[in-house]
Amino acid sequence: MMTQSQRRWSRSPFIFILALLLVSCSGSQETVSFMVFGDPAERRAYLNLVAAFEEAHPDIAIELTHIPSPRDYRDRLATEFAAGSPPDVTLMNYRRYGAFVANGLLEPVGPYLAQSDLIQPEDFYPITIDAFTWNNEITCIPQNISSLVVYYNQDTFDTAGVVYPADDWTWEDFVKTAVTLTQDFDNDGTIDQYGLGVDPSLYRLAPFVWQNGGPIANNEQFPTRLTLTRPPSQAALQWFVDLRQVHGVVPDRVEEAAQDSESRFIGGSTAMFLNSRRGTPTYREIEAFVWDVAPLPRNGEVAGVLHSDAYCLSGTTENKDAAWTFVEFANSPTGQAIIAGSGRTVPSLISVAESEVFLDPNQRPARSRVWLDTAESLRLVPIISTWEEIESTASEEIERAFYGDISAEEAALLIDTRTEEYFRLGTGR
Known part of the structure; x- marks a missing residue:
């Protein structure tokens, strides 16, 4: 009969082997x-x-790691990259990734994509691949192909007897509709319902400049200055400013600070709101009214502005193959279908965008196809390492003109002067 000591030693080889196996298994799993x-x-x-x-x-x-606020996310991203300890995979907008790639902080994914059995460049809407191509090299994999659209409250239109926006509506139609839907219901001199809500920024202005036949920069590939002082561009800026200064269809600065236009739209006191697909998950929670989307109004030309984010690989990650495997899966039909289910994205994969995963007839908006039908008319803002500074500076002056502090002409001149240094510092794709 074995003693307790003998039994313990007889089991020890098995325990030792099991321990080795456990260590081996845990060590084989990579973390991204x-x-x-x-x-x-x-x-x-x-x-x-x-x-x-x-x-x-x-x-x-x-x-x-999930950061709710986009601004907080960008701050965290900048801090962690500066510290040399960024996440292996991040989500970046095409307007902002230039600052990272220009400083060698991202690992180009083109070579990985070329070897992929799941996805290839031709599977995506071409403009999304273009947006994330830096110096002829695909840097990140685009997740979405959103664009600016008009969200509108159908109940408000019905009450006012206003027809829903047509696919080919014009600037004149747009302004007339916004004026009609701006109402002081109790005649006390205070507007109770605004016809429109829009962020007074360069990004919101850009498609209207293009629609008027003007440029926002002097060279799309290698820009050296903004061009809002040119007659067609400045005329579009003036039209944009007039939405507040002449027509009064949007809240003034004080009203916007008290309650922003998106909150007004959600609450039913703003009839139309300009936004990308980003707002859809939040608006799907609205129960008080029915809403839908329409394309931007058009002028001389048809043009929209791309909104697109992508999965990017950090250049310092030690697990590049594992990180790529995740990025590849996330942008496969399976992965993009999962994210599209949230309502947030217009899939950059053509096959997923054209499927019921995105065009779900049981989910608002009813006219999700608007994003796909206008995809060919989308354009890019310049891709340059200092674009974030250029855009924010220009937007400051556009906002001042929008709220009547300066004229549109003064804003255009100040934008040209104030952004000049950022163009000198920037490097383009």
């Missing part, structure tokens, strides 16, 4: 850090994406 931003619906979608990926790739663990 992944940071995103967005509302709760987006967070749930990313959690679902991570769960689906880890089920398909049990040897790779995804460490998800």
Whole structure:
């Protein structure tokens, strides 16, 4: 009969081998850090994406960090890259990734994409690949192809007896509609319902400049200055400013500070609101009224502005192959379908965008196809490493003109002067 000591030693080889196996298994799993931003619906979608990926790739663990505020996300991103410890995979907008790639902080994904069995460049809407191509090299994989549209409150239109926006409506139609829907219901001198809400920024202005036949920069590939002083561009700026200064169809600065236009739209006191697909998950929670989307009004030309984010690889990540495997999965039909389910994205994969995953007849907006039908008319703002500074500076002057502090002409001149240094410092694609 074995003693307790003998039994312990007889089991020890088995215990030792099991311990080695456990150490070996735990050591074989790679961890990829992944940071995103967005509302709760987006967070749930990313959690679902991570769960689906880890089920398909049990040897790779995804460490998800979610930052609700886009501004806080950008600050965190800049801080972590500056500290040399960024996440392995991040979500970046095409207007902002230039500052990172120009400083060698991102790992180009073109070579990985060329070897992929899941996705190829031709599977995506071409403009999204163009947006994330720097010095002829695909840097990041685009997640979406959103654009600026007009969200509108159908109940408000019905009450006022105003027809819904047509696909080919004009600037004149747009202004007339906004004027009609701007109402002081109790005649006390205070507007109770505005016809329109819009952010007075360069990004919102850009498509209207293009529609008027003007440029916003002197060279699309290698810009050296903004061109809002040119007659067609300045005329578009004046038309944009007149929405507030002449027609009064948007809140003034004080009113906007008290309650922003998006909140007014959600609350039913603004009839139309200009936004990208970003707003859809939030607007789907509206129960008080029915809403839908329409394309931007048009003028001399048809033009829209691209809104697109992409998955980018950090140049310092030690697990580049594992990180790419996640990016590849996230942008496969399976991965993009999961994120599209949140309502937040217009998939950059043509096959997913054209499927019921995106064009879901049981989900608002009823006319999601508007984003796809206008895709060919989308244009890019300049891609340059200092574009964020250029855009924010220009937007400051556009806002001042919008709220009547200066004229549109003065704003155009100040924009030209104040952004000159940023163009000198910037490097383009």
